[in-house]
Amino acid sequence: MTDTYKNVDVAEAAADHAAEVAEAHEAATIAGTPKHPIAEFWEYFTENKGALAGLIFIVVLVLTALFAPWIAPHSPIEQYRDALLVPPAWSEGGTWRFPLGTDDVGRDIFSRIIWGSRLSLFVGVIVVTLSLGAGIVLGLMAGYMRGWVDVLVMRLMDIMLAIPSLLLAIAVVAILGPGLENAIIAIAIVVLPHYVRLTRAAVITESSKDYVTSSRIAGASTSRLMFNTILPNCMAPLIVQATLGFSTAILDAAALGFLGLGAQPPTPEWGSMLADSLQFVQRAWWVVTFPGLAILLTVLAFNLMGDGLRDALDPKMKR
Amino acid sequence: MLGFFIKRLGLVVPAFIGVTVLTFALIHLIPGDPVLMLAGERGIDPERYARLRAELGLDQPLVVQYWNYISGVLQGDLGNSIVTKKPVIDEFLTLFPATIELTICAIIFAVGVGLPAGMLAAVNRGKTLDHAVMATSLTGYSMPIFWWGLLLIILFSVTLGWTPVSGRISVMFWIEPITGFLLIDTILQGNWDAFWSAVHHLVLPAIVLGTIPLAVIARMTRSAMLEVLREDYVRTARAKGVSPKRVIMVHALRNALIPVITVIGLQVGVLLAGAILTETIFSWPGIGKWLVESINRRDYPAIQGGIMLVATVIIMVNLLVDVLYGVVNPRIRHQR
Numbered sequence: 001m002t003d004t005y006k007n008v009d010v011a012e013a014a015a016d017h018a019a020e021v022a023e024a025h026e027a028a029t030i031a032g033t034p035k036h037p038i039a040e041f042w043e044y045f046t047e048n049k050g051a052l053a054g055l056i057f058i059v060v061l062v063l064t065a066l067f068a069p070w071i072a073p074h075s076p077i078e079q080y081r082d083a084l085l086v087p088p089a090w091s092e093g094g095t096w097r098f099p100l101g102t103d104d105v106g107r108d109i110f111s112r113i114i115w116g117s118r119l120s121l122f123v124g125v126i127v128v129t130l131s132l133g134a135g136i137v138l139g140l141m142a143g144y145m146r147g148w149v150d151v152l153v154m155r156l157m158d159i160m161l162a163i164p165s166l167l168l169a170i171a172v173v174a175i176l177g178p179g180l181e182n183a184i185i186a187i188a189i190v191v192l193p194h195y196v197r198l199t200r201a202a203v204i205t206e207s208s209k210d211y212v213t214s215s216r217i218a219g220a221s222t223s224r225l226m227f228n229t230i231l232p233n234c235m236a237p238l239i240v241q242a243t244l245g246f247s248t249a250i251l252d253a254a255a256l257g258f259l260g261l262g263a264q265p266p267t268p269e270w271g272s273m274l275a276d277s278l279q280f281v282q283r284a285w286w287v288v289t290f291p292g293l294a295i296l297l298t299v300l301a302f303n304l305m306g307d308g309l310r311d312a313l314d315p316k317m318k319r
Numbered sequence: 320m321l322g323f324f325i326k327r328l329g330l331v332v333p334a335f336i337g338v339t340v341l342t343f344a345l346i347h348l349i350p351g352d353p354v355l356m357l358a359g360e361r362g363i364d365p366e367r368y369a370r371l372r373a374e375l376g377l378d379q380p381l382v383v384q385y386w387n388y389i390s391g392v393l394q395g396d397l398g399n400s401i402v403t404k405k406p407v408i409d410e411f412l413t414l415f416p417a418t419i420e421l422t423i424c425a426i427i428f429a430v431g432v433g434l435p436a437g438m439l440a441a442v443n444r445g446k447t448l449d450h451a452v453m454a455t456s457l458t459g460y461s462m463p464i465f466w467w468g469l470l471l472i473i474l475f476s477v478t479l480g481w482t483p484v485s486g487r488i489s490v491m492f493w494i495e496p497i498t499g500f501l502l503i504d505t506i507l508q509g510n511w512d513a514f515w516s517a518v519h520h521l522v523l524p525a526i527v528l529g530t531i532p533l534a535v536i537a538r539m540t541r542s543a544m545l546e547v548l549r550e551d552y553v554r555t556a557r558a559k560g561v562s563p564k565r566v567i568m569v570h571a572l573r574n575a576l577i578p579v580i581t582v583i584g585l586q587v588g589v590l591l592a593g594a595i596l597t598e599t600i601f602s603w604p605g606i607g608k609w610l611v612e613s614i615n616r617r618d619y620p621a622i623q624g625g626i627m628l629v630a631t632v633i634i635m636v637n638l639l640v641d642v643l644y645g646v647v648n649p650r651i652r653h654q655r
Binding site: 167 | 330333337344345469593599614622629
């Protein structure tokens with residue numbers, strides 16, 4: 001019984017807190033000039049500690065990728081024949097020459113992970129740019145023009161959604177042949193429907209609003225209406241989806257790499273570093289552990305940041 | 320109800336056609352000539368080349384080729400594997416039970432853990448338990464499952480020696496397939512040692528495959544429960560003195576389950592795709608491993624047929640989920 005009441009109390013306390021916060025915000029607004037939207041957004045975003053941690057990790061990752069040649073102690077593809085499967089520095093037999101140990105052909109795992117951050121971020125940027133760009137255009141067309149364009153585009157997207165993304169990506173790679181570029185194209189195609197649907201839904205909501213009508217009456221051209229009037233007001237969900245899209249892209253590229261269908265050896269890609277590692281589970285855990293940890297932390301960081309952005313950008317969540 | 324069913328069925332047809340167009344295109348978009356590809360490096364003389372092209376129907380217009388392809392598909396003819404020469408559909412059907420068995424166990428694991436975890440998180444909202452469940456599920460959601468599988472192998476198979484590293488059952492047992500599901504076949508034949516061997520082999524792959532659905536289900540259950548707990552009828556139930564346990568288990572959970580069921584249905588696609596990775600790690604003799612091997616062997620009829628069949632299964636499961644959803648929730652079937 002007490003449990004239930006406690007929950008009611010918690011809910012009430014939360015509601016009270018929300019009301020207080022709202023009042024505080026109101027008071028602040030009345031007292032001084034209203035906050036700049038970016039400042040307000042930043043306030044909401046930093047309230048979420050997880051999102052902030054994600055952002056910090058991503059900033060560090062980007063810096064690592066940019067300065068990889070200066071940070072990495074070794075070349076990612078140089079094979080030290082005298083140091084095969086050396087364990088990490090802190091365990092027995094390890095040396096600080098290879099902080100995270102070496103793989104079966106004597107490559108420094110630490111350096112490969114550092115260089116791998118370039119590839120993963122590169123995959124993320126290209127996939128998100130391609131799918132976001134194409135998704136916005138298709139979604140705008142479907143949502144603004146409606147009619148047969150809408151039906152055609154959305155049916156196509158429904159079909160694509162019916163096939164699981166990894167399977168579709170594998171099919172595309174089977175057509176184009178294995179390799180990092182083809183994996184990127186495959187993933188960009190696979191995630192496209194999400195952007196198209198989001199854009200279309202937002203465009204349909206916005207199109208019926210007064211500011212669009214008045215802009216049309218003022219004589220704005222169709223393309224101006226689509227890209228300059230409507231699109232900027234549809235960006236919030238797309239920004240969130242794009243952030244989460246980074247994590248999907250990195251995860252799928254790693255999965256393809258693991259299956260031998262993505263980046264090819266000796267490219268230091270996190271997923272393909274794990275491709276042949278099953279044979280080492282018995283004797284060299286470090287070969288298996290660190291590349292996967294890099295994938296997990298990166299994906300987690302983007303997911304945390306995406307969740308934080310959603311809370312900060314979604315007006316319904318604002319108290 | 321019938322109208323709803325027919326309308327929903329109408330969405331399946333274009334999806335199926337789309338899948339066949341995709342898999343048909345698969346063969347035709349591959350750079351290079353399929354006949355030369357078949358011939359391999361030995362080369363081929365022009366006469367035999369022309370005969371093979373005619374045999375494969377490649378000399379006909381694309382529309383005719385597509386028609387031949389789709390009429391074959393509808394009769395269950397997906398061509399023969401280049402490597403084993405056996406019909407693709409037979410290979411698929413032999414291996415499919417292994418994948419279904421793995422997938423079902425993964426779903427049971429995901430629901431069995433995810434649902435209570437999500438409920439506990441919702442009931443203890445804002446407390447340590449809630450934060451722990453949410454943090455764990457976000458980690459699970461971000462998990463590269465092929466790596467997760469390798470980690471579990473290192474811990475449970477290599478270090479602790481509790482479970483075998485790969486395969487479906489110990490090589491010491493030969494089980495005559497009756498249903499194709501080893502867990503059932505071993506019981507039917509009363510071979511308990513074999514049954515436990517199969518269970519031991521199944522545990523890790525099922526956990527690995529179920530991890531992402533588990534995370535999704537836990538998150539979904541939590542938010543659905545929170546939504547429902549705010550409803551007036553929950554407050555009414557509490558006010559009239561219904562025990563907290565009953566309020567949560569009967570009044571809240573039943574209504575929170577509706578969105579959760581949809582999510583579980585949507586996870587089937589995720590599971591079948593995840594099976595590709597899981598089966599590769601654990602050498603599980605299912606269709607996922609078979610597909611990857613076919614790609615590595617460039618066995619195009621097998622790739623083509625496999626992708627088509629998996630996609631068809633997913634479309635059918637989604638249809639089933641939607642129809643069940645309509646049965647469970649009258650609001651859906653009476654829309655427009």
